[in-house]
Amino acid sequence: MVQQEKEDDHLYKHLGADQHLPGTLAPPTSNRGGAILGVDIRHKDRKVGRKEPKSQDIYLRLLVKLYRFLARRANSTFNQVVLKRLFMSRTNRPPLSLSRMIRKMKLPGRENKTAVVVGTITDDVRVQEVPKLKVCALRVSSRGRSRILKAGGKILTFDQLALDPPKGCGTVLLSGPRKGREVYRHFGKAPGTPHSHTKPYVRSKGQKFECARGLRASRGYKN
Structure with a gap:
């Protein structure tokens, strides 16, 4: 079968896209602008980690080239x-x-080190006093930037960081809470089941909306 397909492909190149020999397979077609249909890949052997960013931002891609x-x-x-x-x-x-x-950065052994964040640094209004910090980030919010600079701190970009310590000496890599998004509260055991703390998707909070659902028989069902 594979040999037959190879011979058919060879014939298509000589005959053109419009014509094919009788008894051979017709060239693959699709409704989506002539695109060839999907290939059945060996999914068990495929590595799915990213090799490049999805973003087309030219400045991010220059940083990728550098690092x-x-x-x-x-x-x-x-x-x-x-x-x-x-x-x-x-x-x-x-x-x-x-x-x-x-x-x-207040932890012991981190004095006079540079905080490196591959992401955004945002302001927190609950903080009254900001110490002198040396920071490197992809982006710093306007209010956070002004507070860091006002305290005598310094903000670096990643290309400046690459010139200062190319091996990352004297730096502390930090990142934000990856599971801090509200959507993670809805993940886990089904809401209402024993020992579950999962947040249910409810229209609203009130006397008429899933109050103690799953905990009492009078409220839908009891587990």
Whole structure:
């Protein structure tokens, strides 16, 4: 069968797209602008990790080019981790609040080190005093930027960081809470089952809307 298909492909090249020999397979067609139909890949052997970012942002792609070189040539795990995080989707690069960053940088042994965040740093109005910080991030919100600079801190971009310590010496890699999104509260055991703390999808809160559903027989059912 495979040999027959190879011979048919060879004949299509000589005959053109419009004509084919009788008794041979017709060229593959599709309703979507002449695109060839899907290929049955060996899904068990396929690696699904990203090799490049989905984003077409030219500045992000230049950073990928830079850190791909550093990950290959500089003997440092730091550059490999940064490169991997540059590939990630936005849901896997959650924003890091100013308060969490201050708390992490106050840990012993992290004085005078640079906080590196492959993502966004946002302001936190609950923080009254901001210490002097040296920060590197893809983006810093306007209010967070002004508060860091007002405290005498410094904000670097990733190309500036690559010039200062190419191997990532004197840095602390931080990231935001990846499971901090509200959608994660709905994941887990079914709402109402014993020992479940999963948040149900309800239209509204009130006396008429799934009050103690699954906990009492009078409210739908009891587990």
